[in-house]
Amino acid sequence: MSALLELRGVRAAHGRITVLHGVSLSVAAGEVVALLGPNGAGKTTILRVAAGVHPAESGRLLLGGRDVTGARPGDLARAGVCLIPEGRGVFPNLSVRDNLLMMTFAGRTRAEIEEIAFTRFPVLAGRAGQTAGTLSGGEQQMLALARGLATDPAVLLLDELSMGLAPLVVGRLYEQVAEIARQGVAVLVVEQFAAAVLGIADRAAVLVRGRIERQGDPGDGLRAELSALYLGSAT
Amino acid sequence: MSTPGTSTEPGRNENGPAAGPPDEARADRFVRELAELKIPDPAAGRAALWLRLGAVLMAAGVALAAAAYAVSHGTRDPLLQRDAITLGLGGVTAAVAGSALFLRYSLTGFLRFWMARQSYDLARLADRLLEREARR
Numbered sequence: 001m002s003a004l005l006e007l008r009g010v011r012a013a014h015g016r017i018t019v020l021h022g023v024s025l026s027v028a029a030g031e032v033v034a035l036l037g038p039n040g041a042g043k044t045t046i047l048r049v050a051a052g053v054h055p056a057e058s059g060r061l062l063l064g065g066r067d068v069t070g071a072r073p074g075d076l077a078r079a080g081v082c083l084i085p086e087g088r089g090v091f092p093n094l095s096v097r098d099n100l101l102m103m104t105f106a107g108r109t110r111a112e113i114e115e116i117a118f119t120r121f122p123v124l125a126g127r128a129g130q131t132a133g134t135l136s137g138g139e140q141q142m143l144a145l146a147r148g149l150a151t152d153p154a155v156l157l158l159d160e161l162s163m164g165l166a167p168l169v170v171g172r173l174y175e176q177v178a179e180i181a182r183q184g185v186a187v188l189v190v191e192q193f194a195a196a197v198l199g200i201a202d203r204a205a206v207l208v209r210g211r212i213e214r215q216g217d218p219g220d221g222l223r224a225e226l227s228a229l230y231l232g233s234a235t
Numbered sequence: 236m237s238t239p240g241t242s243t244e245p246g247r248n249e250n251g252p253a254a255g256p257p258d259e260a261r262a263d264r265f266v267r268e269l270a271e272l273k274i275p276d277p278a279a280g281r282a283a284l285w286l287r288l289g290a291v292l293m294a295a296g297v298a299l300a301a302a303a304y305a306v307s308h309g310t311r312d313p314l315l316q317r318d319a320i321t322l323g324l325g326g327v328t329a330a331v332a333g334s335a336l337f338l339r340y341s342l343t344g345f346l347r348f349w350m351a352r353q354s355y356d357l358a359r360l361a362d363r364l365l366e367r368e369a370r371r
Contacts, residue, residue, distance in 0.1 A: 004262055029262035064266035071274045079268045080261070101358075154265035184261050 002065055004029050004186040005050060005081075005155045010059035012042075012049050019045050021210040022059065027155070027186040032178065034197040034218060035190045037207035038230045043190040044086060046207070047157045050188065051083040052076040063155065078106070080154035086163060088144045092133030096124055099132050099143055103150035117146035120176060138169035145176060156180060158189045162196040170196045194226055206230075286340040292333025299326030 003026035012020040019042040027033045037043050048054035049061060052073035061069045068076065077083075090099050100113050108116075118125035121142040127135060132143055141161060148156060158177065162170040178200040181187045191197040198204060204218035206229045213229050214222065303323030307316045 004265065029260075064262070064269045066266075066269045066272075068269065068272065068274060071272060075272055075274075079272060080265045102355075152261070154261050186262075 003027060003062070004064055005188060006062040007046065007050065008060040008062065010046075010049055010061065011057045012045050012054055013057055014045070018057075019210050020049070020056075023207070023210070023212055025188075025205055025212065025215070027188050029154070029186050030181055030184050031202045032181045032187045032189060032197075032200055034194070034201035034204040035188060035207060036194045036197075036204060036226065037192070039192065041207040042210040043192075043207055044159055047083060047085075047159050047188065047190055050155070050157055051081055053083065077151065080152065081157070082148045082151050082153035082155065083157040084144050084148045084159065084161075086159040088137075088140045090132045090140055090143050090147065093131065095129050095131055096135070096143055097128045099147060100150060103147050106151040108150060108152065113150040116149055117143075120149065120179075121146055137164050138166070138173070141165065141169075141173055142176075145173070145180075149180065153185055156185050156187045158187065160190060160192060162191060162193055167196070171199075174200050194223065198223065282340050282343075285336055289333045289336030289338075289340060292329045293337055294333070296326045296328070296330025296333055299323070300330065302326075 006024075006026040008024050009022045010020055010024070011018060011022055023042070023046060025033070025035070025046070035043050035046060045054055049056050052061070052068070052071050052075075056069060059069075060067050061071075063076065063079070063081065091102065094102070097114070100117055101110055103113055104110055114128075118128075123139060124142060124146060127139065132140060135143065156177075161173055161177070165173070174197060177187060177189065181200075189197050189201070194204075198218040201218045203216060204222055205215040206213050206222070206226065208229055214225065216222070300323045303319040303326060307319035307323070310316060310319075
């Protein structure tokens with residue numbers, strides 16, 4: 001299968017500051033690609049460009065082989081691009097059930113969404129009436145993932161899934177991400193902490209100062225090079 | 236590690252906008268839906284530009300109309316007065332058009348949110364009424 005998501009030579013800026021300098025990256029259906037890099041490398045910006053939320057100054061965004069550069073983020077979301085932002089992206093004042101109800105815009109009924117969410121994350125079923133803001137960090141992240149899955153995504157963009165979570169919880173969440181990918185979803189995961197995601201990734205890319213410094217097999221070779229790449233001493 | 240293109244996820248709601256053949260893989264459906272996607276001309280989406288143009292037209296129109304009124308009052312020359320009346324009418328037209336543009340592009344976002352909230356509240360009300368009926 002050819003790439004479902006592809007960025008070709010994307011340049012993007014925040015105001016006058018260019019943060020991406022010609023980034024090229026692709027993710028095929030059923031593949032998990034880990035995008036690693038230090039703080040401020042431009043990882044989140046790549047996800048935002050891929051979701052159509054942040055405009056690319058130049059370069060192209062291709063989804064399913066079609067050039068969709070400039071498409072509205074709402075159209076991309078309806079087609080099946082799902083961005084789960086850093087900070088979980090749930091409505092803290094609404095209950096778990098109401099958070100899931102908000103996703104009925106994508107065409108699924110409340111019952112279907114709850115079945116998907118509660119089957120994959122049974123802990124949420126027991127907390128359906130609880131306000132999302134009072135859930136633990138891991139449960140909130142599960143809710144965010146469940147909300148994403150409710151949209152029946154073809155491309156899943158995850159930003160810092162492990163942020164503020166215990167390693168055990170992170171491991172469980174990434175098991176679910178791997179399971180989602182096995183169902184044919186293209187998954188692009190941004191992570192600052194490589195160990196969490198490299199276990200499930202098919203490929204990894206390291207972004208440093210807006211450029212992909214290394215891309216390929218997430219094996220021991222990459223793990224050994226990461227420190228040098230993060231600290232900028234790689235050639 | 237994964238098997239590409241073998242979605243076992245159930246398809247969307249049959250009434251949903253994206254229903255397709257039941258055995259169609261998610262990736263294939265995604266490609267099909269994207270092929271049907273109409274990508275707007277970026278120039279058509281410059282809401283901020285239209286909003287600013289509306290504000291400028293509104294302010295300039297009012298200023299022009301006021302200036303024309305002052306000019307027509309400050310002279311006894313009928314030719315100048317007629318010019319001022321024409322300018323004043325142009326100013327009023329510009330102000331009306333500018334106001335319409337400004338309202339169109341400033342209220343859209345607000346109204347969209349308001350309608351979403353109304354829909355949500357109505358759905359909650361319907362749920363509560365149904366629950367009350369069921370308890371009886």
